[in-house]
Amino acid sequence: MKLNPISDNIIVLPKKQESKTKGGILLPESAEKEKPQIGKVVAVGPGKLLASGERSKIQVKKGDQILFSKYSPQEIKLDGEEYFILREDEIIAIIN
Amino acid sequence: MKLNPISDNIIVLPKKQESKTKGGILLPESAEKEKPQIGKVVAVGPGKLLASGERSKIQVKKGDQILFSKYSPQEIKLDGEEYFILREDEIIAIIN
Amino acid sequence: MKLNPISDNIIVLPKKQESKTKGGILLPESAEKEKPQIGKVVAVGPGKLLASGERSKIQVKKGDQILFSKYSPQEIKLDGEEYFILREDEIIAIIN
Amino acid sequence: MKLNPISDNIIVLPKKQESKTKGGILLPESAEKEKPQIGKVVAVGPGKLLASGERSKIQVKKGDQILFSKYSPQEIKLDGEEYFILREDEIIAIIN
Amino acid sequence: MKLNPISDNIIVLPKKQESKTKGGILLPESAEKEKPQIGKVVAVGPGKLLASGERSKIQVKKGDQILFSKYSPQEIKLDGEEYFILREDEIIAIIN
Amino acid sequence: MKLNPISDNIIVLPKKQESKTKGGILLPESAEKEKPQIGKVVAVGPGKLLASGERSKIQVKKGDQILFSKYSPQEIKLDGEEYFILREDEIIAIIN
Amino acid sequence: MKLNPISDNIIVLPKKQESKTKGGILLPESAEKEKPQIGKVVAVGPGKLLASGERSKIQVKKGDQILFSKYSPQEIKLDGEEYFILREDEIIAIIN
DSSP: OOEEEOTTEEEEEEOOOOSOOTTSEEOOHHHHTSOOSEEEEEEEOSOEEOTTSOEEOOSOOTTOEEEEOOSOOEEEEETTEEEEEEEGGGEEEEEO | OOEEEOTTEEEEEEOOOOSOOTTSEEOOHHHHTSOOSEEEEEEEOSOEEOTTSOEEOOSOOTTOEEEEOOSOOEEEEETTEEEEEEEGGGEEEEEO | OOEEEOTTEEEEEEOOOOSOOTTSEEOOHHHHTSOOSEEEEEEEOSOEEOTTSOEEOOSOOTTOEEEEOOSOOEEEEETTEEEEEEEGGGEEEEEO | OOEEEOTTEEEEEEOOOOSOOTTSEEOOHHHHTSOOSEEEEEEEOSOEEOTTSOEEOOSOOTTOEEEEOOSOOEEEEETTEEEEEEEGGGEEEEEO | OOEEEOTTEEEEEEOOOOSOOTTSEEOOGGGGGSOOSEEEEEEEOSOEEOTTSOEEOOSOOTTOEEEEOOSOOEEEEETTEEEEEEEGGGEEEEEO | OOEEEOTTEEEEEEOOOOSOOTTSEEOOGGGGGSOOSEEEEEEEOSOEEOTTSOEEOOSOOTTOEEEEOOSOOEEEEETTEEEEEEEGGGEEEEEO | OOEEEOTTEEEEEEOOOOSOOTTSEEOOHHHHTSOOSEEEEEEEOSOEEOTTSOEEOOSOOTTOEEEEOOSOOEEEEETTEEEEEEEGGGEEEEEO
């Protein structure tokens, strides 16, 4: 079973929150009780529709570790795993 | 009797909610009391009007199993069956 | 006496609500106390103005049976009959 | 004394409300206590500015009997007569 | 001392309110306690910026007697006289 | 130390409020307790980005005495002096 | 570990608030209890998507000292350091 996003929808596997990552990114304290802001891209759509009728290629790809805005991603469960649904403009950066 | 959607309207037969699908997608617990987010496309319009005056072809087609945003699809009853009315940008992904 | 709509205004004769149509479309129960969502197109305007200065031809025509969004069409009385005023994007589908 | 509207402003002489017109248009009961929705066009502007810098010719002309949206036209008094100020998109149809 | 408006700003000398003008325009009673809606254009800017990067020439000129929307023009005092600051789309018509 | 504004940001040195200027502009009484609306341009950005990707040259330049909208400019202190941050569309006119 | 912003996201290391900088910029008193408005650019995205499908090059670069709007930048912690996430239009000026 597989999801093929349309438009600029992106399916993300959120990183489980740890109280301390090694050498890594930590969300501010107040955020620790909130949802994670880091995850791995599982699938991306063909991109947002431009006024010209073309689509703008999405800037992240499957496998990318990403940082995203903390405001209310939608959630779904797929084969027992919980995923986030994001729009491209909710993504801040790729983590290398 | 048949519905021919205009613009980017899409008619969807919502999947009946089960407490556990086999090998499938489960909505989060809080959503189980809400409306289903999965359905089968019954009919699609010619697409949204672009600034150029052309229409953007809709990314799903009749028969597709789709995942859509849970926020308030309109409902109608047709020949005793209940359908959802969606706009293209309320669809998240095609399920394969 | 006749109405010639401008822009994308559409004049619709709403279908009278019946508790049960034969082989037909039924609005959900909660809607039955609300206004009808089905009607016959009586007149259509030349279409919405595009950024290019042209007008986009309206997707329904006089005589079409249509399904429209239930949110607050304006009403007028003409020669004793009650009509709805709709904009094109309030129409969902043509019923065949 | 004369008003030359700019942009898509339209000056309208509202029809006086009668409880019953002969063979004519009647506003629904609830509206009878509200302002009239019918009037005669007295003057029209050169049209709304398009993104291209051109103006879109207004779809009604001086002398037309029109039906317009009931929501709050501005009012002015000119030589003792009361007029309504409308924008083109507040007009629904020309009455023939 | 002189004001050179930028964009589509317009400087207007508001007409003093009289209870009765001779052969002229009278604001409705409720408005008489509000600000004047008539004034003389003192200075106009080069026009609003279009998407193309050009400016749209303003439709009124210095000396024009104008009618404008009554909603809250900004006020300034210049050499002891009170002026209104308007944007072009707050102007309804030129009075001849 | 110097500020180089980006986009259509403009740095302004606000004029100190006097109760009476000689031959000059006076804000209305109610405004005298509010912030000043007059100032001298200290620095301007390259202009607002147009849809074409070009920038629209800002209509005021360093040294210009300007009149601007009274609604809440941002403030910063630079070398002990207080400055206002304005966007181009908050400027009404150049004072000559 | 490194962040590669997408679109017009910008990662900024905020300047620590001092009660008095030497020869420098001071935020107004009321702001001293608020977040800093000055910081150093750590990473910038490829720029905002234009209607044409191209991206507009960001006006600041890595290493720039910048002044930005005080309204609620998002915060993240990276390797123990706290960073701000800004969009290009939240930046006011480069400080030289």
